[in-house]
Amino acid sequence: MIKIRNLAIILTLVLAYSCSVKKQQVISNAQPLNDEFIKPEQFAFIEYIQTQDGKVLSGVAPEGRRIDGPTYHFDKETQQLNIYREVNFLKDTVKAILGNGGVLKGAAGSGLSLRLTPIGKFPFTMNKLIIVKVSSQGVHIIFDKEEAIIKKGEEWIRSSSTIDTIRMETPAIIRFTTTSSIRYHGMIDKKGITQ
Secondary structure (H helix, E strand, O other), X not given: OHHHHHHHHHHHHHHHHXXXXXXXXXXXXXXXXXXXXXXXOEEEXXXXXXXXXXXXXXXXXXXXXXXXXXXXXXXXXXXXXXXXOOOOOXXXXXXXXXXXXEEEEEOOEEEEEEEEEEEOOOOEEEOOEEEEEEEOOEEEEEEOOEEEEEOOOOEEEEEEEEEEEEOOOOOEEEEEEEEEEEEEEEEEEHHHEEO
C-alpha cells in the first residue's frame, strides 16, 4: 500500500516537472512582444483621440464645458513632432509615444486637448485601449475587447451613442456620440522631436 502511494507521488512529480519544462520551452520559443522591431534611434508614434459630440433632441441644453491645451503638433509630411510644453521623459527609454486627447463639439462643449504619453514597454493600457505591441505589420491593439492591427498611415475608428437627460428648469434630452480614433503614424526618428 505504501509502495503504491509512493509510486503515485513520484509519478505525479515527474508529470508536473515534464509539463513545467514543456511550458518553459513554449514561452522561450514565443515571439518577443515588441522591442526588437523598434530601433533605439526610433519610436512608434500613435494617436488616440476621443471626440464627443452632443446633439440636443429636445429642450434647451446648458452651455457645454470647454477644453483646450494642445501640447504638441505632428507634421505628417516632415515627420516632425513639435512639443509645446516641456516633457519629463528620457528619449532613450521611449519605445513609442502616444498622443492622446479629446475633442468636444455641439452640446458636449467645445475645444481640443492633446497630451503626450511616453511608452517604455508593452503592453500599455489607457482607458479602453491596450497597445499590445508594435511590429512590422503595424500596431497591435485591443480596444474594448476588440482586437485589431493598424498599419502605418491608417486610422481605426469606433463610435457609440448614448441619450441623456439633463435636469434643469427645463429638462434637455441630448444624444452624445463618442468617437474613438486610433491612428498609427509609423516609426519616427527621435531626432524629429523638437521643443
